[in-house]
Every structure is written in structure tokens, then in C-alpha cells.
Amino acid sequence: MPVGSENAPEDFALHRLSWPDFDELARAAGGARTVRQFRRAERSRRLLLLRGLVDVVAKVPDQCEPLPSPEDAWEILARVQARAPRVLDRILAHPYTGSWVGYTTRLFHHQTTGVCPLWVHVGHVHALAAAAAIHAGLPFRTSVPVWDGGAILPTIGMARLPADEPFSVADVHSDGERVQVRSGSTCVRLPNDRSAEAPGWWPLRHVSVRTRGQSFSVHLDDIDPYRGLHEPVLPQRLSTDEVDTWRALITDAWRLITEHLPEMAPALRAGLESLVPRPAVPFRMPSASTGEAFGSAIVSRPVDGFELAAMLVHEFQHIRLGGLLHFIRLREKDPRLRFHTPWRDDPRPLAGVLQGVYAFFGVTMFWRALAQRGSDRRAAFEFAYWRAGTWDTLQALRDDPALTTAGHRFVEGIAAELGPWQDEPVPADLAEQAVALIADHRAGWRIRHVRPDPDTVRAVSEAWLAGRQRLAGVRVADGRTPTPVSDGSWSQARLDLVRLSFVESADSASWSAVPDATPADLAYARGQLTEAARGYRTELDADPGRPASWTGLGLALSGLGAQAPARALLTCPELVRAVHRRIRTSAANAVAPDELADWIGRFLP
Structure with missing residues (x-):
């Protein structure tokens, strides 16, 4: 896989990467x-x-x-x-x-x-x-x-x-x-x-730390005009106290990486030399990097060293993949926005999905290492959540025809490592919660970005209004192309609340500060599923189009064992909502969302 020609002049040094090195990178190995x-x-x-x-x-x-x-x-x-x-x-x-x-x-x-x-x-x-x-x-x-x-x-x-x-x-x-x-x-x-x-x-600020015999030095760049992701930016000078906060966070993060991912630490030290600090974003962990700025990551100030360590691993994976992409093409050009990912709320192109899978493969690796070495429920949940979400996305990517031969090889290398992790033991309640929240996000993506077939919506609506017990000849299409235009906004409150439950009690003030959290969301996060279902019904009475209320109702009903309505609300919520809209304009009496979902769910495969 050389860059250059075998017939290049002798005074030119060719940049080469061997296939064994390529395969190591696919497994997030390589020093x-x-x-x-x-x-x-x-x-x-x-x-x-x-x-x-x-x-x-x-x-x-x-x-x-x-x-x-x-x-x-x-x-x-x-x-x-x-x-x-x-x-x-x-x-x-x-x-x-x-x-x-x-x-x-x-x-x-x-x-x-x-x-x-x-x-x-x-x-x-x-x-x-x-x-x-x-x-x-x-x-x-x-x-x-x-x-x-x-x-x-x-x-x-x-x-x-x-x-x-x-x-x-x-x-x-x-x-x-x-x-x-x-x-x-x-x-x-x-x-x-x-x-x-x-x-x-x-x-230019500089932070140097040393733990477990391994040093790490990084610039804390708040002044270079070309440190931005897409365009130049003016300085955003940190105060001395802010620099001290970042120094403490970096020290904690490096300790966690050297302790739990010692095999990655030397490579990360060699590949990450500059952090662009950004202000904290409550309940979010935004970070970014670009292949042109090899060695740099833009990072918002996290809550603790655990979050920063996960961010550093995540961005280092992007950095490594960016370097690899300057050696070899892993995909053909395909700008279509067609993939769901649990780390973004909008449809993503192939290039973004490949980057995301590799980055969150690293995040999964980090939380797995922490979960294996203790009884930390936070680490176990994050491992369960990211292994499921990354694996699901990888499955959608594996056979994509836009991947090159090298791209298929790279993706299969990730799969060989990530696949066995799906069966590793995690406390059952955490594994179930993680899978449920991945399903919640996927359903929220569908209800906003997938438009159901109008003929199907009309046929299902007419069948309901006619009181039929069967949906003869009606098929729910699952492979419709998504649109980037969102039909409604999305809320991450349920995931935020579940994460918060690992560090604070349910009656703390932080719970009420979670953006967009509703009483039904709070009930769901506390495990009060009957109350949560009741709350989501109330929300839909007030706003029948709210996406998070439809999928929240599906989550609560699934936890209560109501499989038929939960199946409809979590696999084709866009159809249920569209039929509900049509019926509301045709029927004299209002239709209960869960009753309609139960009826549709009984006809799903």
C-alpha cells in the first residue's frame, strides 16, 4: 500500500504502510x-x-x-x-x-x-x-x-x-x-x-504530566487563528484558574489512560500534541478534529477526568484514521445522508459513519477496560451503551458497496475485535437499559427523518376507521430513504438522566437542570414505568407531534411488557404518528396513541 511509485528516484523516500500495520490500526492497536x-x-x-x-x-x-x-x-x-x-x-x-x-x-x-x-x-x-x-x-x-x-x-x-x-x-x-x-x-x-x-x-500554554512512568505533554492552544475546525477564529484566552482546571483534568485523564489502556498510551502520546479548550456544555461532551490538523483536538471542558479520557481516546481515533486516509482510500465518494448513528441526531454520510464507528470503537474500548477492573456501574453502562450502538452502526456499514476493498478489510478488522465484546457480561439491568436507550434514539431518528409511504398511511388509517381486524396486503416499508429535514425536535433528556443517576441521587438539583427533561422522563429514569407511560400520554394529548413523547411511550410500554404497542412505537414510530395525524383529522373522537400503536403492532412481523 505504498504512496508513490516503485520507480521513484533513489533520493526520494516513499511513505509506506504495511498490511500488518493496517490491520493493527483497524483493531485500534499499533504503537x-x-x-x-x-x-x-x-x-x-x-x-x-x-x-x-x-x-x-x-x-x-x-x-x-x-x-x-x-x-x-x-x-x-x-x-x-x-x-x-x-x-x-x-x-x-x-x-x-x-x-x-x-x-x-x-x-x-x-x-x-x-x-x-x-x-x-x-x-x-x-x-x-x-x-x-x-x-x-x-x-x-x-x-x-x-x-x-x-x-x-x-x-x-x-x-x-x-x-x-x-x-x-x-x-x-x-x-x-x-x-x-x-x-x-x-x-x-x-x-x-x-x-x-x-x-x-x-x-502558548503547555501542560506536562507523568503517571505510571509515562509522560504526556500537550499544548493548550487558545490563540492560534487556525485552531478552529472549519475557519479561523480569534483568541479565547483562558484565565489562570481555567488553565489550572484543565491541568487537573488532563492529569486525571492521563492517569486513567495509562492505567486502563496502557497499550494505547504511547501512541496517543505521539499523536496528540495540541488541545483547543472550549467552555463546558452542560450534559454534553462535544469534541472535534480534522484530518488537516493532525495531532489536534477541540475539546469542551468535561465534568471529570473520565469524560476527558474518553474524549481523548475518541479524538485520537479520528486523528489516526485521518492519517491513514492520507495513505489509502477506504471509500468511494458518496455524499448521501442515509445512516443512523447513536452519536448524531441527523442522517449521516458514509464518510462520517466510518469516522464515527472507529472513534466510538475506541470509546467502547476505554469504558470496557474500566468496567473489567471494578464494579463501577457508570463504566459498565457506558460500555454496554457504546458497544451496542457502535456494533449496530457497524452492521449497517459492513456490506456497503461504497467501501473499497481496503475499506471492507478495515471494517472487518473492527468487527473482529468489537464482535466478541457483545457477549461479555454486564449487569443485566444496565445492559437492558443501554439497549433500550439505543432503541429510543433510533426510533427518535426514524420519527423525525423517515417519511412513511403515503399509500401505506392511507391504507392503515382507513383500516382503523373501518374497524378492521386485519391489515391485508399492507406492508410497513423499513428501507425508505431518510431526509435531512427533521419533522420535530429531539430531546436527549432520558439518556442524560440515566447517566446522571450514576453520579447523583434522583432528588438532586441537577436532575431538574437536565435540558428538556419532562416529568415523564424523570419517572422513566427512576424506573417508575407506569407513571412514565401516563406522563407521555399526557404530553401527546397536549402536543401530538412531539417525537420524544412517542418514543418515550414506547420505552415505558416495553418495560411494562406491552410488546405489541412498544414494537410499533420503537420500530416504525413514523408510521404510527402519521396514521394518528390522519385519523385525528377524520374521526369524531380522539384516538389514544397506545391503542393505535397496539393495533398496528399486532400486524408487524
Whole structure:
């Protein structure tokens, strides 16, 4: 599976990945050596993109003004390469060098502006060159772009200057030791210890921890403009207290990873070098990464080290897969939004599903390791939930014709590892709860994104109104293409409440703070199923279209043993709701949702 040609010149080093290494990656194995292979390939890819960008921009000098030609930056980088080649490697390996060069190349070729004027994005190459020269101790003089008063020196920090206008230029000068950033009459002198705060100077934060003999170092980047997922963003500087909070969380998370996933720790240490901190989102754990910013993850502040450890494993899986995808294609282009996943509320394309399966395979692995080494019910539930949800999604993916031969091999490698976990012992109540909540999410996805066949809706409605005991010739189609346009909103309250039950008692104030939680949801989470069913009926009386009330009723009835209505509400809720809507407009008397579901459920296979 080489990149390049067997007939390449001898002075070219080909980037190769063996099939055994490929298969190890599919099993979420593979150590730091494979990650370093990805890093070397990323270096070559970024250097090629950088040279290509410099070449095309140099041909249109007006795209650079008021900054110098990118050729000037290239000359500085060439000097760095001659004196300190490892410094150039460091600059090229910086995650946001990758996101910048990809973003700017696309802007230039499409001749669009982006968040900033094009010259600001193109001019970032001068900031990279300046940072490289500073690391190498070279004397130099150059100009860099300034956005809202911030002049970034990637991997080092940001000079803060007066901002009379959104975009301007600053001069950067060094004699090889002392560095100055000047704009007009303002001069920021970088301290000798560039990791220290100084007037007008924000250093790049760094966190280093060590547990069980394994160290982990990561940047806490709140300043680089290209740290965002899709577009550049302004700094969001953390306070000292916030940095201390993150340091404690990272310490706890690294301890958990080295203790429970020691075989993954060396690879993660080699592959994750930068975290982009985001504010906490109550009851959510949003995180993100992009293949262009290899080595970086955007992470919202979690509640505890357990959540952060799971997020780090999750994003590291994305990082590894992103590196692999620069070696080999696992799928053909297929933008159709057609898959359900338990980690997203909208229909997903094949590319997103493949990424999600691999990431949550890692999350499942983490919680499995914790569940195996103790009696932690939280870990056991998370293991049961993610193994079921990831396995279900993987089953929908395995035979997809849009996967390449390598893609099928990769997916089967995941399945070989994940499949046996489905039978591993978990407390029965937790396993049942996990499966029920996966079914809840799938039903909620169907009722919002699958439109039932109008002929079927009409036939079922007429049969009900006629008082028939059979649905002769009527089939409930299960394979209808979903639509991205949602018919109603969704609530994650039941899952949030169940998760909360492992850390707080049911009468705590946090339960009432769960977004969109209703009294029926609270009853369901407490195991009061009769009360929950009654509550969901009341909700549907008030709002017959609410998706979470329909599926909640199905969950409660399933727990009470009412299999026929539960089957209808959890396997084809879109049909039940559509028939209910039609009947309400035709019948003189209201129809009870569970009675209709019971009638439809008796005719389902």
C-alpha cells in the first residue's frame, strides 16, 4: 500500500504502510511507530502544499500586499532548514500549519475571501517563517499579519498590539536572541523565557504530566487563528484558574489512560500534541478534529477526568484514521445522508459513519477496560451503551458497496475485535437499559427523518376507521430513504438522566437542570414505568407531534411488557404518528396513541 511509485528516484523516500500495520490500526492497536509514520507523511504533504501555495501566490504579487512575497518567507525557512532542520520539522508538524495551508490553498484557488482578507491568510506564511527563525536562533526581519490586534507566532505565542483596524501589519525583528514585534509606536519585546507572560505577550500554554512512568505533554492552544475546525477564529484566552482546571483534568485523564489502556498510551502520546479548550456544555461532551490538523483536538471542558479520557481516546481515533486516509482510500465518494448513528441526531454520510464507528470503537474500548477492573456501574453502562450502538452502526456499514476493498478489510478488522465484546457480561439491568436507550434514539431518528409511504398511511388509517381486524396486503416499508429535514425536535433528556443517576441521587438539583427533561422522563429514569407511560400520554394529548413523547411511550410500554404497542412505537414510530395525524383529522373522537400503536403492532412481523 505504498504512496508513490516503485520507480521513484533513489533520493526520494516513499511513505509506506504495511498490511500488518493496517490491520493493527483497524483493531485500534499499533504503537507510536505507526503514528510517527503518519507524522512523516504529513510533513511531506504539508511541505508540498506549502511550496505549491508559495509558487502560485508569487505569480500574483497583488494578492500578497501589503506583506512581502511568500518567497521571502520561503528563503527564511530554507535558512532554518540549513541550520536547524528539526526546527523546520517542528513547524511543519504543528497541527495548524496543516489546517492553514489547506484552508488558504482552497481560498486561493476558489478566489474567495474567507474570514479575513486573502492577504491575511496568505501572509500567515511569514508568521510561520518568523517562528521557525526564532526557534533556530537566526537573525531575521519580516512582516506578519495582525488580526484584531493579535500577531501570532505559531508554536510560540501571540503579541498583543493596538487594534485601530481589524487587519494590519506588524514588523518582527530578531538579532538571533532578542525578538521584537512592532506596530507603529508600539513595540512588544518577547521575554527570554518565551513561555512566560509579559506586557503585550501571550505565550502558548503547555501542560506536562507523568503517571505510571509515562509522560504526556500537550499544548493548550487558545490563540492560534487556525485552531478552529472549519475557519479561523480569534483568541479565547483562558484565565489562570481555567488553565489550572484543565491541568487537573488532563492529569486525571492521563492517569486513567495509562492505567486502563496502557497499550494505547504511547501512541496517543505521539499523536496528540495540541488541545483547543472550549467552555463546558452542560450534559454534553462535544469534541472535534480534522484530518488537516493532525495531532489536534477541540475539546469542551468535561465534568471529570473520565469524560476527558474518553474524549481523548475518541479524538485520537479520528486523528489516526485521518492519517491513514492520507495513505489509502477506504471509500468511494458518496455524499448521501442515509445512516443512523447513536452519536448524531441527523442522517449521516458514509464518510462520517466510518469516522464515527472507529472513534466510538475506541470509546467502547476505554469504558470496557474500566468496567473489567471494578464494579463501577457508570463504566459498565457506558460500555454496554457504546458497544451496542457502535456494533449496530457497524452492521449497517459492513456490506456497503461504497467501501473499497481496503475499506471492507478495515471494517472487518473492527468487527473482529468489537464482535466478541457483545457477549461479555454486564449487569443485566444496565445492559437492558443501554439497549433500550439505543432503541429510543433510533426510533427518535426514524420519527423525525423517515417519511412513511403515503399509500401505506392511507391504507392503515382507513383500516382503523373501518374497524378492521386485519391489515391485508399492507406492508410497513423499513428501507425508505431518510431526509435531512427533521419533522420535530429531539430531546436527549432520558439518556442524560440515566447517566446522571450514576453520579447523583434522583432528588438532586441537577436532575431538574437536565435540558428538556419532562416529568415523564424523570419517572422513566427512576424506573417508575407506569407513571412514565401516563406522563407521555399526557404530553401527546397536549402536543401530538412531539417525537420524544412517542418514543418515550414506547420505552415505558416495553418495560411494562406491552410488546405489541412498544414494537410499533420503537420500530416504525413514523408510521404510527402519521396514521394518528390522519385519523385525528377524520374521526369524531380522539384516538389514544397506545391503542393505535397496539393495533398496528399486532400486524408487524
